[in-house]
Amino acid sequence: MSWSDQVFRYCERGSDPSFWAEPLNAVSNGAFIIAAVAAGISFVRQPRPEPAPGLAILITLVLVIGVGSFLFHTFATRWSAQADVIPIGIFMLAYLGYALRMYLKLGWVWVAVGLAIFIGALQLAGDVQCRPGLFSSSSAPGPCLNGTAGYVPAFLAMLGIGAVLQVRGHRAASYLLLASATFLISMVFRTVDLELCSLTRVAGSAIGTHFLWHFLNAATLYLLLMAAVRHGHRPRA
Numbered sequence: 001m002s003w004s005d006q007v008f009r010y011c012e013r014g015s016d017p018s019f020w021a022e023p024l025n026a027v028s029n030g031a032f033i034i035a036a037v038a039a040g041i042s043f044v045r046q047p048r049p050e051p052a053p054g055l056a057i058l059i060t061l062v063l064v065i066g067v068g069s070f071l072f073h074t075f076a077t078r079w080s081a082q083a084d085v086i087p088i089g090i091f092m093l094a095y096l097g098y099a100l101r102m103y104l105k106l107g108w109v110w111v112a113v114g115l116a117i118f119i120g121a122l123q124l125a126g127d128v129q130c131r132p133g134l135f136s137s138s139s140a141p142g143p144c145l146n147g148t149a150g151y152v153p154a155f156l157a158m159l160g161i162g163a164v165l166q167v168r169g170h171r172a173a174s175y176l177l178l179a180s181a182t183f184l185i186s187m188v189f190r191t192v193d194l195e196l197c198s199l200t201r202v203a204g205s206a207i208g209t210h211f212l213w214h215f216l217n218a219a220t221l222y223l224l225l226m227a228a229v230r231h232g233h234r235p236r237a
Contacts, residue, residue: 003079009147011197011208013076024211025073031218032066039225046229054098055228061091062221069214092154093118095224099161102232103172121153148191155183158224175227179220186216 008015012022020026040059043052064087072084096118100111130144143149162176190213197206 001078003077005078007072007076007078007081009076010073010210011193011200011206012210013073014206017076019074021076022073024207025214026070028211028214029066029070029073031215032062032069032221035218035222035225036060036063036066039222039229042226042229052233054094054102055225055232058091058094058098058228059225061087061094062218062225065091065221066218089122091221092122095228096157098228098232099176102228103161103165103170118153118157121156122150125152126150145187145191146194148187151183151187151190155180155187158183170231172227172231175223175231179223179227182216182223183220186213186220189213189216 006017010022010025012025014021036059039062043055043059068080068083068085068087072080074080093115097111097115100106100114101108106114126143126149128144128149158176159180162173162180165173165176189209193208193210193213197208200207200209
């Protein structure tokens with residue numbers, strides 16, 4: 001297989017290889033850019049007791065996610081698919097490490113253990129196969145929930161950390177819990193994109209629901225960034 005091989009994965013594109021075959025899916029990635037810029041402005045304006053390079057990296061990663069996803073939904077090739085998923089994977093690991101360290105105050109050894117468990121969970125979730133007709137992305141057995149099952153560990157980690165922070169009375173808890181609820185809804189829209197394809201026709205063209213995943217996912221990432229901007233730093237003694 002070649003890196004330039006076409007990838008047909010979403011309702012809006014169908015089997016059209018052209019650059020603008022997914023206009024809604026492509027343009028909706030602007031939501032990630034807006035989320036990163038808005039969080040960046042808050043980051044710059046927020047008085048911080050100490051430097052926060054980790055937070056700046058998280059904000060930059062959200063910006064990169066928007067660019068990578070735009071490339072995938074325009075070029076729709078194997079190389080652009082990697083440009084889409086790699087920044088997302090890096091962000092998930094980076095934010096989990098940040099949350100374990102800054103919110104839960106775990107030592108570096110436990111942070112490493114948590115990341116290792118999370119990577120294992122991502123691998124297991126990504127390997128789950130569904131039979132045809134059960135939200136599989138093709139007529140043959142394939143990734144479950146149209147590939148959305150791979151994001152379930154991220155949802156559970158977000159919800160779990162948010163719940164722990166809520167019990168502890170941490171001010172970041174509400175952000176993480178709201179982000180969890182938003183992400184759950186976004187996963188539903190990603191899952192049903194192909195299944196609702198025939199029901200989402202506008203002016204004769206099927207649009208699907210994947211663009212709603214972009215909007216809600218951008219909102220999720222914005223909430224996570226704002227939790228870190230406002231409540232993720234250590235006060236200076």
